[in-house]
Amino acid sequence: MVVDDNHDAAEVLSEALELLGYETRVAYDALATLDTVAQFKPQVMLIDIGMPVMDGYELARRLRAMKELGHPKLIALTGFGQESDRALALEAGFDEHMVKPIDLEGLESLLKK
Secondary structure (H helix, E strand, O other): OEOOOOHHHHHHHHHHHHHHOOOEEEEEOHHHHHOOOOOOOOEEEEEEEEOOOOOOHHHHHHHHHEEEEEOOOEEEEEEEOOOOOOOOHHHOOOOOEOOOOOOOOHHHHOOOO
């Protein structure tokens, strides 16, 4: 599942994942994400950090609290790549942290872990 308030970026990433053989869903904000995961239980979620209303950190915390989801792999997508940014992502419940623009080969490698 791709979560990003930038519609174009979300659609392009979703399409790239589908070309690699993955089934995807897209949400453009955290609240839509919480609604979507009620029906579609993703194994992996690529979540933008800098979203309005609820940022990616808070969304990750809420997703981790939803025991019915199991434990999907959460990958933070952000323009911030300092070590402190990585630490914040891991603290919020993310498994991985990727800096935009996303390297598709690197992403595919993470998805196969």
